[in-house]
Amino acid sequence: MSRNMAWTGFLATVLILVTLVLAVIREPAIQARAAETQLIASVTEGMDIYLENCVVCHGAAGEGLGSYPSLALVSDMDAETLYKTIERGRFNTQMAAYGVNEGGILGDAQIDSLVSLIQNVNWRTVYTRAEALDVLPPQLVAAPVSEETLVQVSALADGTALADGLELYAANCVSCHGPNLEGSSIAPTLNTDVIRQTDGFELARIIEQGVPGTLMAGWSNALTSEEISALVQLLQRWDEVQNMGVAVPVVEVPPIDMSPEIIASGARLFNITCTSCHGTGGYGTVMAPALNNSLFLTTTSDTQIHQIIAMGVPGTIMPAWSSRLSDTEINALIAYMRSWEADAPIITQAR
Ligand code: HEC
Ligand code: HEC
Ligand code: HEC
Numbered sequence: 001m002s003r004n005m006a007w008t009g010f011l012a013t014v015l016i017l018v019t020l021v022l023a024v025i026r027e028p029a030i031q032a033r034a035a036e037t038q039l040i041a042s043v044t045e046g047m048d049i050y051l052e053n054c055v056v057c058h059g060a061a062g063e064g065l066g067s068y069p070s071l072a073l074v075s076d077m078d079a080e081t082l083y084k085t086i087e088r089g090r091f092n093t094q095m096a097a098y099g100v101n102e103g104g105i106l107g108d109a110q111i112d113s114l115v116s117l118i119q120n121v122n123w124r125t126v127y128t129r130a131e132a133l134d135v136l137p138p139q140l141v142a143a144p145v146s147e148e149t150l151v152q153v154s155a156l157a158d159g160t161a162l163a164d165g166l167e168l169y170a171a172n173c174v175s176c177h178g179p180n181l182e183g184s185s186i187a188p189t190l191n192t193d194v195i196r197q198t199d200g201f202e203l204a205r206i207i208e209q210g211v212p213g214t215l216m217a218g219w220s221n222a223l224t225s226e227e228i229s230a231l232v233q234l235l236q237r238w239d240e241v242q243n244m245g246v247a248v249p250v251v252e253v254p255p256i257d258m259s260p261e262i263i264a265s266g267a268r269l270f271n272i273t274c275t276s277c278h279g280t281g282g283y284g285t286v287m288a289p290a291l292n293n294s295l296f297l298t299t300t301s302d303t304q305i306h307q308i309i310a311m312g313v314p315g316t317i318m319p320a321w322s323s324r325l326s327d328t329e330i331n332a333l334i335a336y337m338r339s340w341e342a343d344a345p346i347i348t349q350a351r
Helices: 003-053 079-088 108-120 123-132 147-154 159-172 193-197 200-209 225-236 238-243 260-273 294-299 302-311 327-338
Strands: none
Touching (some): 003 108, 003 123, 079 108, 147 159, 302 327
16 A cells, blocks of 8 residues: 555545534534424414414414413423323313314324424414414403493402402403393303302302303413402402492394395304304304204294304303304304305205
8 A cells, every 4th residue: 555545545534534523513403403494384384273273262362262271371381281182172171172083173293283383482473473364363342341430449448359350250251140240041140149158269169160061161261360359359249339330331232234244244254263163154064063054044043043152052162252252243143144044055964
């Protein structure tokens, strides 16, 4: 072997070593960049799936609407728990099983994307995208308690909690329990001595956990313990508040207007909030029955449809919309559904 060849051999070895060392140094950076690209793709896909399927309950900013939980608060939940919750749902709650293996509509990769989304996303991005796509869920439309009333109630002993309770009641409870806590056809009165004398812990427990199998949802996912104790105070001291002439304002129900503009706005709302389950044009999906269905439309009155939409169907994934849709909006939905009636398909088989 000549010296020259040995020298070249040595140089080549050094070169290979240097290249290897450089590759070893650069590899994690390349991998990190690839992982980042992958993550962005996955979160972006998750965002679209979310806006199609989850936004009506969990909100455009993941904040949780009505009694539904916030997803913005579970970003540190482990991936497996998140995956299983989405795949299998939560037994006996309105959280349905979305995995195809469980009769739902999402494949493994899609659920993985939702998990990436929940763990990584900045929810403001989701909100912005929802806004851009015009799929913001309708916001809560309760008539606000007037400033004057709040000042009046605050003047009572420990009045701040009472005023808070009044606002929370107006936002979350009035649709079922009525403006004077007197109850309605679907929920009992809360304006009784029995309720006022019930132990505060017991009332808080009922509000937190709800009454399973009834329209009374558990609010622990949506309200803090301070908020629940403000509500308890309001229930226990409602007689004092009522003696001041205070009642919670409610939105009035206008008669159904079938004008083309109303039907068009109902159609738009239906496309945002109902098609994910009931299908485009109301023809039904594996998640929920057809509403564009002659039998259903001819046998169900406006008032009954109104009640079902507002209160949901307990024990199923049909959400209660009363805390999210105004009566006007619900009536627009009914007008849209009525516009199908003349030529709705006759569906005879059991759904
Ligand atoms: C019809 C309303 C509804 C829809 C639509 C819905 N969820 Fe839920 N979700 C719930 C309820 C109610 C709970 C709380 C269940 C419980 O009490 O454990 C929940 C809980 C969750 C949780 C666990 C939160 C926690 O604090 O433990 C995750 C994660 C979740 N949902 C993700 C999703 C995703 C992703 C979608 C869309 C594919 C979705 N949900 C669609 C109602 C809904
Ligand atoms: C979707 C309708 C609905 C909403 C909204 C609702 N409730 Fe109820 N609530 C009910 C029904 C129905 C019952 C009766 C459950 C049963 O059969 O035991 C009930 C029962 C109760 C009870 C127990 C009454 C008793 O006599 O034992 C309390 C307390 C209560 N609700 C408080 C609240 C508060 C506070 C809110 C708002 C955060 C609220 N509810 C929101 C429907 C509702
Ligand atoms: C998360 C899925 C989901 C969403 C979103 C949803 N629904 Fe439903 N809906 C259901 C299910 C499931 C049923 C069937 C409940 C049952 O078994 O009785 C149902 C039932 C109904 C019924 C009664 C149908 C009948 O044949 O008795 C009406 C009316 C209805 N939904 C209207 C709406 C409207 C309007 C919207 C949009 C504002 C909507 N739903 C959004 C799941 C959903």
